[in-house]
Amino acid sequence: MSFLLxxxxxxxxxxxxxxxxxxxxxxxxxxxxxxxxxxxxxxxPSGAGKTSVIKCVYRTYLPSGGTILYRSAxxxxxxxxxxxxxxxxxxxxxxxxxxxxxxxxxPRVAAVDIVAEGLLRQGRPLMEARALAGEYLxxxxxxxxxxxxxxxxxSGGEQQRVNIARALITRPRLLxxxxxxxxxxxxxxxxxxxxLQELKEEGTAMVGVFHDLETMRKVAxxxxxxxxxxxxxxQRGESRDR
Amino acid sequence: MSLxxxxxxxxxxxxxxxxxxxxxxxxxxxxxxxRDFLKIYGPSCPSCLESTGPRHNxxxxxxxxxxxxxxxxxxxxxxxxxxxLVGESGSGKSTLARCLYFDEEATxxxxxxxxxxxxxxxxxxxxxxxxxxxxxxLMGMVYQHPHLGLxxxxxxxxxxxxxxxxxxFCHVGRIREKAGELLRRTEIPPxxxxxLPAKFSGGMQQRVQIAKALANDPPLLxxxxxxxxxxxxxxxxxxxxIRSLQRELQPxxxxxxxxxxxxxxxxxxxxxxxxxxVVETGLTDQILxxxxxxxxxxxxxxxx
Numbered sequence: 182m183s184f185l186l187x188x189x190x191x192x193x194x195x196x197x198x199x200x201x202x203x204x205x206x207x208x209x210x211x212x213x214x215x216x217x218x219x220x221x222x223x224x225x226p227s228g229a230g231k232t233s234v235i236k237c238v239y240r241t242y243l244p245s246g247g248t249i250l251y252r253s254a255x256x257x258x259x260x261x262x263x264x265x266x267x268x269x270x271x272x273x274x275x276x277x278x279x280x281x282x283x284x285x286x287x288p289r290v291a292a293v294d295i296v297a298e299g300l301l302r303q304g305r306p307l308m309e310a311r312a313l314a315g316e317y318l319x320x321x322x323x324x325x326x327x328x329x330x331x332x333x334x335x336s337g338g339e340q341q342r343v344n345i346a347r348a349l350i351t352r353p354r355l356l357x358x359x360x361x362x363x364x365x366x367x368x369x370x371x372x373x374x375x376x377l378q379e380l381k382e383e384g385t386a387m388v389g390v391f392h393d394l395e396t397m398r399k400v401a402x403x404x405x406x407x408x409x410x411x412x413x414x415x416q417r418g419e420s421r422d423r
Numbered sequence: 424m425s426l427x428x429x430x431x432x433x434x435x436x437x438x439x440x441x442x443x444x445x446x447x448x449x450x451x452x453x454x455x456x457x458r459d460f461l462k463i464y465g466p467s468c469p470s471c472l473e474s475t476g477p478r479h480n481x482x483x484x485x486x487x488x489x490x491x492x493x494x495x496x497x498x499x500x501x502x503x504x505x506x507x508l509v510g511e512s513g514s515g516k517s518t519l520a521r522c523l524y525f526d527e528e529a530t531x532x533x534x535x536x537x538x539x540x541x542x543x544x545x546x547x548x549x550x551x552x553x554x555x556x557x558x559x560x561l562m563g564m565v566y567q568h569p570h571l572g573l574x575x576x577x578x579x580x581x582x583x584x585x586x587x588x589x590x591x592f593c594h595v596g597r598i599r600e601k602a603g604e605l606l607r608r609t610e611i612p613p614x615x616x617x618x619l620p621a622k623f624s625g626g627m628q629q630r631v632q633i634a635k636a637l638a639n640d641p642p643l644l645x646x647x648x649x650x651x652x653x654x655x656x657x658x659x660x661x662x663x664x665i666r667s668l669q670r671e672l673q674p675x676x677x678x679x680x681x682x683x684x685x686x687x688x689x690x691x692x693x694x695x696x697x698x699x700x701v702v703e704t705g706l707t708d709q710i711l712x713x714x715x716x717x718x719x720x721x722x723x724x725x726x727x
Contacts, residue, residue, distance in 0.1 A: 198717035199724060240706060242713040266706050267501065270691050287666065287688050288659035301670055 185252055185386045186215040186238070186355060191262075192246035193233045207233030207242065208410045213403075217354075220377070220387045222397045225407035231390040232282075234407075235357040237262070238388065239279045240269045251277075254354060274302050278353030280361045284340040286332055292318060292343050293328040299351040317346035320376065322369055337364040342373075349376055356380065358389035362396045374399050452502040453537060454642050454675035455523075460496040460532035460547075462518050465489025467530070477697040477718055482513065491699045492518040496532070498694055498701070502642070503673040507690030507707060509680060509722070515699040516679045517567075520647045522547070523677075524564045525554045536561055538642050559589040563636030563674070567648035569628035572635065575621035579606070582620065583635050590639035605634040609664060626657030630664065637668065644674045650685055662688055683726050687711060695719045 193207035208230035215221055223231045236242040238249055240261055249261040253276060256268060264272075273279075278299075286295050296314035301307065318328055321342040327335065332343045341364050348356060362370045370393075377387065377400050391397040397404070405412040463471060468487040475482050475491040482491050493515040500506045508516045522529045533545045538561045539553075546557055566572045573582050583602040592598050603613050609630040620628050629649060636644060646665065650658040666689065669676055678689050686693055687707060694704045695716065703716040714720045 195713065196715075198720050236712070241708045243705070243709055243715065266692050266704070267504075269706060270504075285687075287663060289656075289663055 183216075183252065184214040184250075185217050185219075186388075187250040188213050188234075188238065188247070189250070190247040191234065191237055191244060191249065193230075193237050193242055194245050206230070206410045207245075208237070208407070208412075211247075211405070211407075211412045213405055213412070213415065215386045215388065217384045217386055218381050219402045220381060220389065220400050222401035222404040223388065223390045223407060224392070224394065224397065224404060225413075229407040230410040231407050232359055233410075235279075235359060235388055235390060238355075239273075239277065239357050240264070251355065274299075276354045278348040278351055278356045280345055280348045280356070280358040282359045282363070284332060284344045286343075288333060289331055291329045292323065292332050292335070295332065295343060296346045296350055299347060303351065313350060314346070317350050318343070321346055321372055338366060338369060341365060342369060345373055345376075349380060352380065352383065352385070354385060356385050356387045358387060360390050360392060362391075362393050370396055453499050453542070454502050455498075455500045455537070455677070456535045456542070457499070457519070457523070458497050458533040458535075460493050460519060460522070460534065461530045462493045462515070462522055462527070463489050463491050463530045475698060476700050477702055480698065482515065482698045493522075493699050496696075496699075496701050498704070500643070500675040500677060502537075502675055503669075504692070505669060505676040505678055505690045507678050507680065507686035507693035508696060509683060509686050509693055509710075510696035511681060511722070514696040516681075516696050517647050520564070520645045520677060520679050524562060524645055525558055536643060555589075559586075560591070560639055561642055563639065563641040563644045565629070565632045565636045565644075565646045565649050567651050569620065569625070569632050572632040573620045573628065576619055578617045579611070579620055579623075579631050580616040582631065583638050586635050586638040601638065602634075605638055606631075608637075608668065609634040610660075624657075626653050626661060629653065629657075629661055633661075633664065633668070637672070640672065642674055644669075644676045645679075646676060647679045648681070649678075651680070651682065658685075665689060683711065683723065695722065 189212050191211040192209050195205040195207060197203045197205060211234055213221060223234055225231055233242060237244045238261060244262040247262060251259050251261050253259050253272060255275060256272065259268065293311055293314045296317055297310035300310035300313065315328060323339060323342055332340050345361055362373055365373065374396060404416050406414045466487055467489045468484060470486050471484040471489055471491050472494055474486065475484055484491060496519060498506065510516050521527045523534060529547045532547065534547050535542045536546050536557065539546055539557055549557065564572065580602045583605055584598050587598050587601060602616060606613055606616060611627060611630055620631050623631065650661050653661060662685065678686065680686055690707045693707045693710045694701045695710065697718045703710065703719045710719060711723055714723050
């Protein structure tokens with residue numbers, strides 16, 4: 182079977198003009214590939230360039246070199262490293278999801294509407310989207326009385342779960358996760374793992390940055406360990422023989 | 424010269440702006456395309472362009488004293504898309520919006536609007552009557568200062584009716600009905616239809632302005648610093664309103680703001696202006712997290 186995502190020799194460095202053009206390395210020479218329904222974990226110490234890799238794939242960072250081939254359902258084969266902004270936006274709306282480390286949301290918007298937003302952008306009717314959003318919040322253990330509140334005042338763990346619900350609800354083909362379980366308790370963690378497994382079975386490919394190795398082992402099929410911007414080791418087939 | 428297909432496509436730069444019904448979504452339905460836009464205040468001289476801009480850190484020509492408010496500005500906005508235009512005061516961003524709405528006359532450049540002559544004629548060169556028509560039927564504008572967009576001593580309903588009449592509505596009952604619906608959408612109590620905007624709070628005046636701007640269901644909406652000067656709770660409400668209206672009605676929107684927070688919440692793509700030039704264009708999150716141009720880096724790192 183062919184790859185859904187193929188990253189080759191990805192390079193990212195930041196040129197800081199405010200510091201006289203100093204170059205700060207993000208990641209260098211990272212390569213990996215991912216099939217439908219596969220989960221790749223990215224591990225390593227802080228500052229190793231893990232987040233740089235997934236932000237390049239999502240195009241929050243503009244890659245400095247390399248290619249990121251993605252086989253899209255609507256646009257065919259796309260090099261995300263060079264794709265037009267409009268095309269990236271289209272893919273984000275339809276196919277590529279992202280769970281960021283921290284939730285940054287519109288002020289005054291209720292949790293349920295934040296979660297429903299991706300569905301509305303895909304053209305689903307409001308009532309249906311809100312009902313489904315409620316279902317996700319319920320599964321992730323957000324108390325019913327908080328659904329209509331703005332998550333700005335939620336606890337760290339609650340915000341993280343809203344963030345996860347928001348990304349999972351659109352059932353993306355490719356999902357990028359930046360420490361999705363960092364601030365969750367054990368029960369919430371187990372629920373997130375269960376929901377990620379379901380998504381995998383539907384064929385979603387995922388790249389996830391993890392510090393929490395135990396959760397990682399439950400979902401990952403392969404892993405790369407990064408250090409100093411480089412991928413040091415690559416392992417395949419971890420959860421295959423579970 | 425013959426009117427062959429080649430000549431026609433040449434006349435619009437080989438681009439077709441009026442796309443057909445969307446199959447794979449409204450991906451490439453261009454509503455507005457601006458090319459090489461130029462606006463100079465003052466007499467202007469041959470060295471105006473080369474001696475202004477971000478490289479010289481000024482918009483004022485040292486030789487003739489003219490202000491080059493915008494030069495070489497090119498951008499496109501698609502249906503259902505919000506494009507942010509960000510930059511410091513005096514960078515030329517509001518000038519572009521005002522010229523597109525024909526409040527001021529452009530010095531040069533081209534702008535094509537999908538609803539006008541199939542997007543094949545430069546609206547900046549249209550005659551006065553045509554410009555009025557374009558403005559009344561195809562555009563909505565919300566200004567930073569409500570008194571620019573509203574007649575303060577006309578009733579709220581009267582203000583909206585004015586725009587509806589201009590757009591060709593002529594049935595009084597229908598106008599009242601539509602005005603009521605617009606006020607409901609912008610969360611203004613229908614009971615205030617006959618009140619004067621002069622007696623409204625700033626946030627409410629801004630919402631009446633938005634209602635008025637949307638009255639003709641414009642394919643293009645221009646928002647010039649709409650939340651500047653509002654306190655934060657009102658600001659959040661207006662932003663939320665713009666987002667939901669945008670999702671529902673799918674206009675192409677140009678959001679002009681000096682506030683990166685506003686841009687982050689509203690715009691999918693963003694262009695950054697400095698001294699009358701666009702220095703960087705990109706996905707909004709990329710502009711904010713991985714800015715490329717020195718000025719954008721300064722702007723982002725200066726944010727509170």
